[in-house]
Amino acid sequence: MMEKMIFGRFIPGDSFVHKMDPRAKLVFVFAFILVVFIANNIPTYIALVVVTFFVIALSRIRLYFLINGLKPVMILMVFTFLIHVFFTKGGTVLIDWGIFNIQEEGVKQGIFISIRFLVLVFMTSILTLTTSPISITDGLETLLNPLKKIKVPVHELALMMSIALRFIPTLMDETDKIMKAQMARGSDVTSGTIKERLKAVVPLLIPLFVSAFKRAEDLATAMEVRGYRGGEGRTRYRQLKWSMRDTYALLLLVLFAVGLYYFRTTK
Amino acid sequence: MDIELQKVSYSYAKGTPFEKAALFGVDLMIESGKYHAIIGHTGSGKSTVLQHLNALLKPSEGIVKIGDEMIEAGKKNKKLRQVRQHIGIVFQFPEHQLFEETVLKDIAFGPMNFGVSEEEAYARAHEVIKTVGLDDSILQKSPFDLSGGQMRRVAIAGVLAMKPDVIVLDEPTAGLDPRGRHNIMELFSKLQKDHNLTMILVTHSMEDAARYADDLTIMHDGKSVLRGMPREIFKDVDKLAQYRLKVPHVVAFQMRLEQRLGSKLAKLCLTEEDLVDEIARAAKKVREES
Amino acid sequence: MNNILTLNNIIFSYEVDQPEVKNAVEDVSFTVTEGEWIAIVGHNGSGKSTIARIINGLLFPQSGDVTVFGKLMNEDNLWSIRTELGMVFQNPDNQFVGATVQDDVAFALENNGVPYEDMVARVHQSLAQVKMEQFLNHEPQHLSGGQKQRVAIAGALALRPKLLILDEATSMLDPQGRQEVLDIVRKLRDDTGLTVLSITHDLEEAILADRILFMNQGRKFAEGQPSEIFALGDELVELGLDLPFSMKMAKMLQEKGIQLDGTHMSDEELVENLWISNFKK
Numbered sequence: 001m002m003e004k005m006i007f008g009r010f011i012p013g014d015s016f017v018h019k020m021d022p023r024a025k026l027v028f029v030f031a032f033i034l035v036v037f038i039a040n041n042i043p044t045y046i047a048l049v050v051v052t053f054f055v056i057a058l059s060r061i062r063l064y065f066l067i068n069g070l071k072p073v074m075i076l077m078v079f080t081f082l083i084h085v086f087f088t089k090g091g092t093v094l095i096d097w098g099i100f101n102i103q104e105e106g107v108k109q110g111i112f113i114s115i116r117f118l119v120l121v122f123m124t125s126i127l128t129l130t131t132s133p134i135s136i137t138d139g140l141e142t143l144l145n146p147l148k149k150i151k152v153p154v155h156e157l158a159l160m161m162s163i164a165l166r167f168i169p170t171l172m173d174e175t176d177k178i179m180k181a182q183m184a185r186g187s188d189v190t191s192g193t194i195k196e197r198l199k200a201v202v203p204l205l206i207p208l209f210v211s212a213f214k215r216a217e218d219l220a221t222a223m224e225v226r227g228y229r230g231g232e233g234r235t236r237y238r239q240l241k242w243s244m245r246d247t248y249a250l251l252l253l254v255l256f257a258v259g260l261y262y263f264r265t266t267k
Numbered sequence: 268m269d270i271e272l273q274k275v276s277y278s279y280a281k282g283t284p285f286e287k288a289a290l291f292g293v294d295l296m297i298e299s300g301k302y303h304a305i306i307g308h309t310g311s312g313k314s315t316v317l318q319h320l321n322a323l324l325k326p327s328e329g330i331v332k333i334g335d336e337m338i339e340a341g342k343k344n345k346k347l348r349q350v351r352q353h354i355g356i357v358f359q360f361p362e363h364q365l366f367e368e369t370v371l372k373d374i375a376f377g378p379m380n381f382g383v384s385e386e387e388a389y390a391r392a393h394e395v396i397k398t399v400g401l402d403d404s405i406l407q408k409s410p411f412d413l414s415g416g417q418m419r420r421v422a423i424a425g426v427l428a429m430k431p432d433v434i435v436l437d438e439p440t441a442g443l444d445p446r447g448r449h450n451i452m453e454l455f456s457k458l459q460k461d462h463n464l465t466m467i468l469v470t471h472s473m474e475d476a477a478r479y480a481d482d483l484t485i486m487h488d489g490k491s492v493l494r495g496m497p498r499e500i501f502k503d504v505d506k507l508a509q510y511r512l513k514v515p516h517v518v519a520f521q522m523r524l525e526q527r528l529g530s531k532l533a534k535l536c537l538t539e540e541d542l543v544d545e546i547a548r549a550a551k552k553v554r555e556e557s
Numbered sequence: 558m559n560n561i562l563t564l565n566n567i568i569f570s571y572e573v574d575q576p577e578v579k580n581a582v583e584d585v586s587f588t589v590t591e592g593e594w595i596a597i598v599g600h601n602g603s604g605k606s607t608i609a610r611i612i613n614g615l616l617f618p619q620s621g622d623v624t625v626f627g628k629l630m631n632e633d634n635l636w637s638i639r640t641e642l643g644m645v646f647q648n649p650d651n652q653f654v655g656a657t658v659q660d661d662v663a664f665a666l667e668n669n670g671v672p673y674e675d676m677v678a679r680v681h682q683s684l685a686q687v688k689m690e691q692f693l694n695h696e697p698q699h700l701s702g703g704q705k706q707r708v709a710i711a712g713a714l715a716l717r718p719k720l721l722i723l724d725e726a727t728s729m730l731d732p733q734g735r736q737e738v739l740d741i742v743r744k745l746r747d748d749t750g751l752t753v754l755s756i757t758h759d760l761e762e763a764i765l766a767d768r769i770l771f772m773n774q775g776r777k778f779a780e781g782q783p784s785e786i787f788a789l790g791d792e793l794v795e796l797g798l799d800l801p802f803s804m805k806m807a808k809m810l811q812e813k814g815i816q817l818d819g820t821h822m823s824d825e826e827l828v829e830n831l832w833i834s835n836f837k838k
Contacts, residue, residue, distance in 0.1 A: 215648075225613055225644045235673060237667050547815055
């Protein structure tokens with residue numbers, strides 16, 4: 001069941017995108033999210049799609065993983081597409097069957113919105129597919145470092161996140177084991193009526209909590225013994241290396257944004 | 268109830284790029300009323316086989332027969348619950364499945380899921396708590412207030428209360444101290460003999476397999492590679508070594524002794540007691556000859 | 558011989574306000590000298606793990622004191638003392654802090670502010686010592702239990718401790734994993750003279766030690782070389798432990814009336830003794 005979760009799972013590799021500094025990738029993706037909103041006509045949207053596929057090609061990620069990432073947002077995408085098709089008015093009337101009144105502008109906006117979804121999901125998926133969760137955490141920690149000045153516990157948050165990431169597989173495994181143990185005792189969350197399934201949740205959750213607390217306690221002890229006393233005076237083993245590649249990538253994005261702005265329709 | 272695996276293959280995360288094959292055409296025959304052991308080192312596929320014995324996993328290919336029920340790749344079987352009722356599994360670290368407020372309720376949980384009345388389930392709890400060697404008074408306690416060893420026994424009691432015909436044991440003594448280990452293994456052995464149960468021990472302990480099992484299956488790299496009586500299988504040190512397994516300590520000791528003596532003892536011994544008898548006999552013979 | 562560690566009349570109770578509850582550790586004293594391997598054995602609940610926690614300052618005894626490298630342990634020097642004590646716990650999963658093998662080994666170094674270049678060298682060196690240098694970027698879920706424990710040992714070694722404490726570090730492993738870990742510890746000791754304190758109920762592990770401390774119900778029941786401890790025979794079994802194979806066999810053979818002389822610390826020795834006393838013509 002759990003093993004089928006693919007969305008956003010890190011796929012190791014050594015492409016241009018894999019080798020980029022996580023900070024550069026994070027900045028790139030956040031900036032790209034803003035840049036997407038510059039596009040407002042057919043040429044600019046085509047440019048967005050071209051750039052996105054260029055990045056996909058650079059990352060050498062199989063399209064399969066990206067399409068998979070689309071699945072959770074598919075319904076939302078189709079829904080917004082239809083809303084626009086039916087309710088955005090303007091331009092030539094394409095179909096007019098009483099309440100079914102579809103106009104050119106509606107179809108256009110619907111397609112634009114869908115493209116926007118598509119490129120955003122693809123870009124963020126590329127981020128998570130080419131960057132290990134721990135690198136993302138490192139990147140975020142460094143980027144957010146200035147917030148320490150206003151007493152945001154950046155180091156602690158980053159550590160919490162990295163430990164959470166580290167324990168996800170362990171806890172998934174544990175969940176699977178407990179689920180199987182209770183299934184063998186006749187209590188199954190994966191089948192039966194809704195009432196039966198709800199009843200089967202407690203025998204799953206309680207042991208899971210008990211074990212998670214035990215793990216947390218053990219981990220805290222192990223960390224203390226190994227000299228962990230908070231972020232003060234700590235050095236970092238994971239070093240981030242900014243290279244020319246990262247500068248280029250961000251510069252290109254700036255150029256692209258300027259270009260998009262130039263070609264967008266202004267009224 | 269016989270359990271049979273015919274050419275069973277299984278892959279985790281089937282149909283995704285993360286697909287990982289774990290079993291390749293495994294054949295396994297578990298005859299009713301016997302004590303079986305399935306042996307292999309970590310990663311040999313023995314835990315995946317274990318989950319097929321109770322339909323917790325369905326084969327990707329092949330057939331699993333549990334009693335009269337057939338579980339086949341790609342086919343639905345609505346009687347999985349009934350199947351599971353007859354097969355109790357004591358998982359590794361079974362105390363991790365405890366969750367109820369009291370030991371009594373926890374033990375009654377399994378039987379009641381399978382439709383046993385509360386009254387009957389509680390009566391069974393009083394019975395099985397003695398079987399596992401704990402005091403009746405423990406039934407009213409919270410399972411989380413017990414010692415590790417007691418929790419293990421309570422969890423085992425919870426499986427016994429389902430009155431299964433087949434009990435599957437997955438490294439039931441992991442993490443226990445020597446006395447605890449010995450007691451638990453003796454408990455299962457006695458249960459098996461007294462009630463003529465089918466016992467399936469999944470383990471990497473050659474010692475336990477040698478001492479208790481009537482029948483052995485060796486797993487290696489997702490395949491069932493050897494099957495037979497312990498005495499036969501443990502004869503062949505080289506073959507076991509291929510599967511990264513060692514013969515039990517007793518057997519290794521006997522072989523070392525035979526090498527020193529330059530002659531074989533009358534039979535291959537699987538327990539220390541046996542070997543001591545055999546040595547005594549051989550020594551007596553030597554004394555009489557001289 | 559330098560004393561690495563001294564425990565003096567340690568008394569510890571988890572329930573100080575409930576005098577009717579037995580103390581977890583009752584008046585225990587012992588000394589560990591440099592370069593030795595000492596094993597603390599006892600059944601589950603005998604107080605042996607509590608002792609490990611007291612040595613590391615995770616618990617403070619109600620009475621008695623702990624001296625590490627001549628320094629009396631107190632709240633102030635606790636953290637500096639911990640850098641000299643490496644510790645490996647029972648559950649391989651619950652002590653793996655880093656995202657990958659190398660990150661985990663570096664964890665203690667980071668905590669102690671070791672500069673980056675120095676860290677890289679030490680991480681590689683420690684991993685080589687436990688033969689895990691091939692696994693630098695592996696994530697814990699792709700390692701076996703034995704491999705995880707070896708990484709934990711490397712993590713402890715990275716700080717170059719004077720004493721390595723193994724707190725039931727092999728009890729959750731399969732036979733193969735246990736062998737891996739014990740082989741590594743034995744090799745470390747032979748190569749570097751590392752002082753080892755192992756807490757265990759596995760007597761096959763304890764027999765590797767130079768000295769055994771046998772705990773029962775919070776008290777030190779016996780102390781001595783393995784041969785002396787195992788000579789206790791039935792007493793050990795009564796207190797929930799098993800004899801190593803060769804000694805168990807020897808005892809059973811003697812009970813059967815078979816003549817045996819000398820010690821039987823290993824299978825080889827027992828076979829030889831059996832041969833000499835009974836079969837040699």
